Amino acid sequence: MFVSYKWLQEYVDLSGIDANDLAEKITRSGIEVEGVECPSDEIKNVVVGYVVECEQHPNADKLNICQVDLGEGDPVQIICGAPNIAKGQKVVVAKVGAVLPGNFKIKKAKLRGEPSNGMICSLQELGIEGKITPKEYAEGIFVFPNDVEVGSNALAQLNLDDHVLELGLTPNRSDCLSMLGVAYEVAAILKKDVKLPHPKADESNEKATDYISVSIDAKEDNPLYIAKVIKNVKVAPSPLWMQTRLMSAGIRPHNNVVDITNFILLEYGQPLHAFDYQRLGSKEIVVRRAHQGEKMTTLDDVERMLSSEHLVITNGQEPIALAGVMGGANSEVQNDTTTVLIESAYFNGQIVRKASKDHGLRSEASARFEKGVDPNRVHAAAERAAQLLQQYAGGEVLQGSVIAGEMNREPKKISISLEKINRVLGTTLSTEEVTAIFTSLKFENVVDGHTFQVTVPTRRGDITIEEDLVEEVARLYGYDRLPTTLPVGVAIPGGLTKYQEKRRVVRHLLEGAGLYQALTYSLTSEEKSTQFALNKRESIGLAMPMSEERSFLRQSIIPQLLESVSYNVARRNDAVGFYELGTIFLKNNENELPEEREHLAGAITGLWETHEWQGEKKPVDFFVVKGIVEGLFKKLSIESSIEFQKAKLDGLHPGRTAKILFNGEVLGIIGQVHPQLQKELDLKDTYVFELDATYLLEKEASPLHYEPIPRFPSITRDIALVVDSSVQASELANIIQTAGGKLLKDVHLFDLYEGEHMELGKKSIAFSLTYFDPERTLTDDEVVKAHEKVLNAVKEQVNAELRG
Incomplete structure (x- = not known):
């Protein structure tokens, strides 16, 4: 549930407490606030502008030259390519110097020879998701109603300066799926009163009962149904304040009629539905179970096959809505609608859940019916809808309500x-x-x-x-104020061994890195049993296997993880990352049981990072997986004992594979799956690693060593060395580190160049060297001497030359 801080203030006095403090208090009271967001925090210098003139760009068919009044004197010229830009509009303008989401800064520019001093923005460019923007502005710039002031803060007009609290509600707290429910909760926490709306519409002399009758055939599924009729409705966009509140809650605005029903769903937690009265096809509403095999087309233009387990709203003959889930296309409110029938009802949560699940239609309305709505708000929500339709759609509310059924839900x-x-x-x-x-x-x-x-x-x-x-x-009272007591008993509570603690650290780190834990079979085929094995031994077959594919004990986890990755990719889950901490089996003597060792393995493919707003996509590569493994070593405090060494291994890419050494002993492998194997598994670039977890987790970590914050400056020297293509960067780094002595504190590789300006068979590797003495400030002479030792060492040992 997304809760607008500004909207909440209408029901509870929040003076003296900001959104973040309120979030903490709500969390302490038992409802977790998963986040507080203020969209305007990363947006600066955005105002309302008025398009005084709009002419086509002389050098571009799809660009327009606009003269825009920003309320600061003379209009400024802005080039705009939006298809819906026009003279006379009030628009969102990011002035020169403005900052938009993603730290996108607006500067003066020239577009096809014409100067542009700012940017006319769409809602998406302000950080609002395209799926919740009004359809008429889904493509193109946003246009304000004419009553907004030119030069005023556009973020305030769009309610983007609001704070939105995301509540992580448990299923039992469905009362907080409404603004009024949250208001009661906050009022209880702050010891304040709740200000409730008191809907009252002026009614005409005509009676609603003369227009519609309601009957319920399935009273257990629908104990109460209320209908109100509003005539002379003018369908138009809803007020801007209402649209922005819906968008902050993740709901797309449509028109004033639909938006009012959604607004009340958020305010009261009571789902409503609006029917076009003229399109009902009759003057009666009948609520019944659907006939087996009956069909209807819902608002999403999908024909649905119904069963006797679904509840429908009908016009006496055919279904016009799937109760509590979605309305029918045959009674949809459209631009020419003039008379609206508002439905407010109490539906049994189980019958709604059944229809929602069967048709894959989980909506805001169905979620509330499933969890339970307040039966005493059904009538109030209908009255509130009538009031708002009269106020914002010019509607004429007919006298009374048409009520079928009754509910005697006493407190x-x-x-x-x-x-x-x-x-x-x-x-x-x-x-x-x-x-x-x-x-x-x-x-x-x-x-x-x-x-x-x-x-x-x-x-x-x-x-x-x-x-x-x-x-x-x-x-x-406060969970944090409850007294604490220790358990009483004869036995002392147990704890984790160091090995178990490290295993838990491994899981937390890998899951924090975005990998999912997998549990795969320990049994595999004879061919795969030794594939990728760190310590390859004779295969161990089962005496009575259930199938040939599961007839041998595995010596590596990677083949099984690749099966899982292939399975997911075949089902359009293209970005996959799995890890497994499991057992492998190594054969001993004939009459001995196999040796069981715990191994840690991972397999990753697809996009590692996707920032769609910035248009950035980063596919997984060798260094992503290496970074995860290095992070693990650092977490276990053994990174100083680890070395990566280039290797060639069966099943892995010959140029993108390495052995992982721990104090000179092979700990594991890392690399890209061989292209041939990737093709067999129908995979794109896939990277794997496997470590001997038993060996890794049994090793004692190096003790933490703290050093005081340095008081003296360091000196940095950058060198680019031209060496033979066969020389490895790690070899060069080790030579530099050794030759630099105690003054050389850090060696950092930052560039590799192999290209047309480099001699054939040569490459350039650039390092940044940091010299530092914690006891004093180094002189230039001392750094020069140490640096010359480094240059002499790399020349003598690998014939490296400084790049000119």
């Missing part, structure tokens, strides 16, 4: 003693303190001695037993 009454609350929580709360908590929650309560008689409002359907009330007291 639950639960008794609980003060002694039980304190006993369960380990507190010493007084009667007054508990009463204050129930009152802040707007729960009516009466104290009889030391027993509370609590009336729970219908909006809190999650509270049904005494323990629920105990939880309410605990979270409003």
Whole structure:
């Protein structure tokens, strides 16, 4: 649930508390706030501009030269390529010096010979997702209504200076799937009152019952159905403030009628549906189960095959909506709609869930019905819709509502003693303190001695037993204020061994890097049993295998991970990263059981990073996987003992493969899968690694060594060395490090060049060398002497020359 801080202020006084402080208080009370975002934080210098003139660019068919008034005197010239730009519009303008999302800075420019002093923006360029922008502005720039002030802050007009709290709700807290529900929660936390809307529309003399009748054949599925009729509606865009609130909640604006129903869904948590009265085809609404094999076309223009387990709204003959899920295309509100029928109903969550699941239609409405809506808001939501349609669509509300069915959902009454609350929580709360908590929650309560008689409002359907009330007291009192006690018992609680702790560190790091844990078969085919093995031995076959493909014990995990990657890629999951911490089996003597060792392996393919807004895509490569492995070594504090050595191994690319050495002993392998094997598995570039985890995790890590922050400056020298193509960068780095002595603190490779300006068989490798003494400031002479030793060493040992 996305909650607008500004919108929330209309229901609860939030003065003196900012959005981040509020988020922390909500999280402490038991509802996790997963994030707080303010879209305007990374946008600067964006205003409302007025297009005074708009003419076609003389040198470009798709560009226009616009003279734009920014409210600062003379208009400025801006070149715009949007297809919907026109004279007389009020638009979003990023002035020269403005900053847009992604740190995109607006500068003066020339486009096809004409100067441009700024940029006329679309909503997408302001960071709003294309899927939630109004359709008429999905392509092109955004146009403001005429009542906005030229030169005013465009971000404020678009509500982008608002803070949006993302609530991670558990299924039991469906009451907070509405702004009013969140308002009750926040009011309880802050000990403040809730300001509720009081909808009231002026009604005409005509009666709604003269226009429509409602009957319910499936009363268990739909105990209550309310219809209101509004005439003379003018379908148009909804007010800008309403559109921006919908977009901040992740809902695309359509028109004033549809937007009002979505607005009330967010405000009350009660889904509504608007029918075009003239397109109903009758003057009656019948709610029933669908006939087996009955068909209807929903608003997404998909024909749906219905069954007797689905609930439908009909015009007495054919379905016009799939109850609680989606309306029908045959009764959709369109631009020529003048009379609207508003549906507000209570549908059984299970029947809605069944239809939603069967048709793959999970909507904001179905999610709320599934989790449970407040039955006492059904009528209020319909009245609120009528009020807003009268206010923002010019509608004429017909007298009364057409109501079918009834709901007698009385608030639950639960008794609980003060002694039980304190006993369960380990507190010493007084009667007054508990009463204050129930009152802040707007729960009516009466104290009889030391027993509370609590009336729970219908909006809190999650509270049904005494323990629920105990939880309410605990979270409003403060989980952090509850006393802590140690477990009492004879046995001492166990702990993790160092090996187990390291194994957990490995899992956390790899999952943090974006890899998913896989659990693959330990059994494989004879061909794959020794493939990629670090310590290849004779294959171990089963005496009674279930199949030929699972007849041998594996000596490497990589083949099984590649099977998983291939399986996913074949199903259009193109970016895949798996790891497995599992067992491999090595044969001993004939009469001995095989040696079991734990190995860690990973396989990654596809795009590693995708920043669609910036147009950046980074496919996985050797250095991405190497970086993950190096991060693991650093986390285990063994990076100083690790060395990567070029290697050629069966099944891996001959030029992109390395052995991983730990203190000179082979610890694992890393590299790209051989192109031939990739082709057999129908994979693109795929990279793998495998480490002997038993050996790795049993090794003691180097003790942490802290050094004081240096007080003296370091000196950096860059060198580019021309060497034979066969010389490896690591070899050069080791020579440099050794020759540099104690003053050389860091050797960093930053460039490799092989091209037309380089002699055949040669390459240029550039390093950055940092010289430093923690005790004093180095002189130029000292650095020159050390640097000359480095240059002499690389010349003598690998015949390296400084690149001119």
